[in-house]
Amino acid sequence: MRLSKLEILGFKSFCDKTTIVFQPGITAVVGPNGCGKSNISDAIQWALGEQSAKTLRGEKMEDVIFNGTDNRKPLGMAEVNIMLTDVDGQLPAGFGEYKEIQITRRLYRSGESEYYINRIPCRLKDIRDLLIDSGIGAKTHTIIEQGKMDQILSSKPTDRRVIIEETA
Amino acid sequence: MRLSKLEILGFKSFCDKTTIVFQPGITAVVGPNGCGKSNISDAIQWALGEQSAKTLRGEKMEDVIFNGTDNRKPLGMAEVNIMLTDVDGQLPAGFGEYKEIQITRRLYRSGESEYYINRIPCRLKDIRDLLIDSGIGAKTHTIIEQGKMDQILSSKPTDRRVIIEETA
Amino acid sequence: TKQLFIDTFNTLNETFNQVFKSFFGGGKASLVLVDENNPLESGIEIVAQPTGKRLENIDLLSGGEKALTAISLLFASFLIKPTPFCMLDEIDAPLDEANIGRFTNVLRTMVDKSQFIVITHNKRTMETADALYGVTMEELGVSKIVSVRFNEDTAQRTEEEAMVA
Amino acid sequence: TKQLFIDTFNTLNETFNQVFKSFFGGGKASLVLVDENNPLESGIEIVAQPTGKRLENIDLLSGGEKALTAISLLFASFLIKPTPFCMLDEIDAPLDEANIGRFTNVLRTMVDKSQFIVITHNKRTMETADALYGVTMEELGVSKIVSVRFNEDTAQRTEEEAMVA
Numbered sequence A, B: 001m002r003l004s005k006l007e008i009l010g011f012k013s014f015c016d017k018t019t020i021v022f023q024p025g026i027t028a029v030v031g032p033n034g035c036g037k038s039n040i041s042d043a044i045q046w047a048l049g050e051q052s053a054k055t056l057r058g059e060k061m062e063d064v065i066f067n068g069t070d071n072r073k074p075l076g077m078a079e080v081n082i083m084l085t086d087v088d089g090q091l092p093a094g095f096g097e098y099k100e101i102q103i104t105r106r107l108y109r110s111g112e113s114e115y116y117i118n119r120i121p122c123r124l125k126d127i128r129d130l131l132i133d134s135g136i137g138a139k140t141h142t143i144i145e146q147g148k149m150d151q152i153l154s155s156k157p158t159d160r161r162v163i164i165e166e167t168a
Numbered sequence C, D: 001t002k003q004l005f006i007d008t009f010n011t012l013n014e015t016f017n018q019v020f021k022s023f024f025g026g027g028k029a030s031l032v033l034v035d036e037n038n039p040l041e042s043g044i045e046i047v048a049q050p051t052g053k054r055l056e057n058i059d060l061l062s063g064g065e066k067a068l069t070a071i072s073l074l075f076a077s078f079l080i081k082p083t084p085f086c087m088l089d090e091i092d093a094p095l096d097e098a099n100i101g102r103f104t105n106v107l108r109t110m111v112d113k114s115q116f117i118v119i120t121h122n123k124r125t126m127e128t129a130d131a132l133y134g135v136t137m138e139e140l141g142v143s144k145i146v147s148v149r150f151n152e153d154t155a156q157r158t159e160e161e162a163m164v165a
Ligand SMILES: Nc1ncnc2c1ncn2[C@@H]1O[C@H](COP(=O)(O)OP(=O)(O)OP(=O)(O)O)[C@@H](O)[C@H]1O
Pocket: A011, A012, A013, A031, A032, A033, A034, A035, A036, A037, A038, A039, A040, A063, A064, A065, A066, A067, A068, A146, C141, D050, D053, D054, D060, D061, D062, D063, D064, D065, D094
């Protein structure tokens, strides 16, 4: 399994639809301060089911919807699509026959949120079940946020158990 | 008033007596990871009266005393001297006639600590009184620790009052 | 599951020490169960000892040493159970030039285990990438992706293009 | 002391905005009293708006933008009440090349207000210094000061000397 494509629309500073194709190996993302690099990482974490606005550096979840600039009006919706490829054999029973998986998350300014697996509406719980044995998900070390590398060494001895449980 | 010299002996990784002379203007301190740059900043903060071992990245205050290496035994004492020059007129009454001020702090493994102003034994309170109007001291923004620049923006609105009070 | 935890703990401990040595060129690091009799509840201590220094509390390590110790633990976990992909946001920021070189060397060896997306400002980290994306705010406040390069001699140009844009 | 607090607050607010503009080439930043009727107890909100972006909660700013906003507030305080000296430990780590240039330019203007000691891994920051100290651990685990240079063309050599030592 690997990440093959990311589509962002109306999420944080990505007002227009933006598509990023990922190859295997190492992809570097570069650009000046404030241009939107960490917002890409937030987009992936959000689509994987992150429920805390604070982890995404906002106060309320609506803060992830494009908020407008001097020349652009705020949008009413944020949407992120994640495409995973080479998934055969790594999914729990019930999702067996897919070759590719597309996970979609949407949020409207009204507060309503929608989740999709391969364009079929589902609940957050279904996305969590889908990813349960994959090693990716909001709570694993798939995403190391800016300035938070040391957190894995964490200050409380009982918090450190997480890295063992994830590796098991 | 400005910093003219720093002498470190047995403090953290500075086992042998080390003297640094500072000029006015900007002094850069460089070197590879782990070589002892932040320990210099800790030495200044400690000599100015810092009482929290955790702020100096230790568990107990004895952690600042040179702890030994494969080839060197641990030491029994840490000492830091700070020399301030051009002090005329900036000191509270009672310290009036000095042109230069030397602040010394010592800690023994026994836990005993000593403070000196111009080589005369004194209490921590005397050092605090000496520095009260100078703008330097353990609690001001004289020292910005590694990775802690954002703290001045601090998360709690009432904590932010400190920067106003220091500027008054 | 007790046996599974103990086996994983021992393997991770072993691997963590190996990755740590490859970063620091020696020294040692390990995970220690605070209460050995109760592995399913016990907290875990982390000890790290760069070459030639005394074993001590990881808080006394420098900013760069702590970052490398944390990366060692992360990569050790990936070596045992790879995750499909991993996003690393400026984890090279505290590292000096020599350690950036060690970091990118070890990262290259991980490529067959996981896919990596690395956000960075460092030219040397850019150069080890297989593909490079520039993000720009040509229109103030609106992010766009500028270009994709698939080899390293253009790392410099992409950052500069993103700057100028 | 109420009047003193209000006067200081207003001056700092004004100066903070000016320094912020010099870093971001526009935009605006300000301090806001949460409870205007009670200045001696009230909490303080900080708002920052880089050029062309919407005013928002400072947590939404990027790592580099936050660092520059924090430095603006620090330098604003120094412009009003200089401190005899200031130690800055790798505050340039989150900044890109262009912002390092802006930071060092503003730092140069502060030299007649305070004495600065700057710990850094960045060559450009080294080059603006009047004096340069290298720290080395020639003997593993024991820190020593290697050399003092009083001009910038040797910045590169001192870091390399400290590395090799
Ligand atoms: N909902 C939103 N609408 C519009 N813009 C937003 C929104 N949320 C965040 N932003 C903008 O995104 C910018 C931050 O982007 P990001 O953190 O990705 O920068 P970065 O490229 O990681 O920079 P650095 O190199 O400094 O870490 C901020 O300037 C902020 O104004």
